[in-house]
Amino acid sequence: MPWARLAGLLAAAALLAGGCGSTGTDAVGGSGAAPPGFPVTVANCGVTTTYERPPRRAVSLNQHATEVMLALGLERSMVGTGFLDDRVLPEFQAAYDRVKVLSKEYPSFEALLAAEPDFVYGGWSSTFDEKEGRGRPALREAGIDTHLNIEECPRGPVTMATVEEEIRTIAKIFGVPERAEKRINALRAVLDRVKSKTTGTAPTRVAVYDSGDKTVFTAGGAGIGNEIIRLAGGANLFSDVRKPYGDVSFEQFAERAPDVVLIYDYGDQSAEAKKRFLLSNPALKDVPAIRNRRFAVLPLSSTVTGVRAAGAVEALARQLHPDRFA
CATH class of the missing domain: 3.40.50.1980 (Nitrogenase molybdenum iron protein domain)
Structure with a gap:
């Protein structure tokens, strides 16, 4: 991509991000004052981000990132998604169908910017491939916040506690912590049921x-x-x-x-x-x-x-x- 074109896209995205606080609407934050609990600061895989309010124009890339968003009921805060490995779970299909699919795999940097996101959530580190122009620094320069699934930068062995942490963090970013607890309780119920069967x-x-x-x-x-x-x-x-x-x-x-x-x-x-x-x-x-x-x-x-x-x-x-x- 010519540098002049790239610079123009970055400038446009930065102007968009600067205007999001007064023009966007979503199911979580609305268009008025920031909801209780904000600002929220999240340290994620070497990148620290402060969210003044919940994202309103999110893009999820990779299956597990998309399904975390849908499990938390955040489809109204999404403007795009991409790169499934499977069909989404049946319980999420109706919500998924409301979200625009940007690409079969990863969108180009230009296509990603065209969706005008304020937040990109990636499941794998390849989401933010710098060689493809989608590096987290480039997206930040464009005024777009990012989050990477923490299995890509664990502090130790990945366990079910890590799964819970990921769900809670996304819920925190979007201002819906109670939804995380409801989902986590459902996951724990499944694990308890399995344990009762396999003990011994x-x-x-x-x-x-x-x-x-x-x-x-x-x-x-x-x-x-x-x-x-x-x-x-x-x-x-x-x-x-x-x-x-x-x-x-x-x-x-x-x-x-x-x-x-x-x-x-x-x-x-x-x-x-x-x-x-x-x-x-x-x-x-x-x-x-x-x-x-x-x-x-x-x-x-x-x-x-x-x-x-x-x-x-x-x-x-x-x-x-x-x-x-x-």
Whole structure:
């Protein structure tokens, strides 16, 4: 993009941001005085932002960011969204249909500015790819506040407490903390139900197959995937990988001898295709899960720090311990 064009877009966006306080309306903040509890200051992944009032023209990018917004009833404060991995959950479909889809994947910087947002919420760090012009500093220069899902910059292992923190933070930014507590209580109820079913069971030995034909891209011990397995009554055999994800060899995968292989389902390669690949791999022929054809499947959209996490625990628990849910 020519620099003169970019400068013009930035200037236009800055003028828009400067006028938002007097012209915008939304379901949360309205157009008058800032609601109680503001200003709000949030430190997020190295960026500190003070919100004088709730955002009114938000854009969400990536599935889990979008569904957190919709779970909090913020669709009226959204002017755009993009980059789903799956269909949104049925409970959010009507709200989602009210929001303009800016792009199938990430919008260009120019397309993003054309939506005139005052806030961009990203699920993955790739949302704010500086090489694509969407870096957080560039957006701030344009008068647009940003937030990145905290699984991308954790202070320690990601747990259900991290999920709750993310939901509470977005609710705080938009001035709807009571909605966060209602959603969190619902998530906790699901987890309590699973715990009541799985208490007393021996943890099932689980290894994740995300992807890979030369090595296995698997879930390590630092991400929400490890927590989902633990709460579902499993033991992640690669919890010693001190990252959310990591590559291990097929020989290492075989040596750990999982009783269940958990497949993350997404992209062009279906879960069934992944199963066929694993079953045909001679390095895995003696692995109990392969020998017994014992697989569990979760959509990738459920294995991230968002509102699906508790449902993922229940879905996995039903596959690991079906007798407890009969």
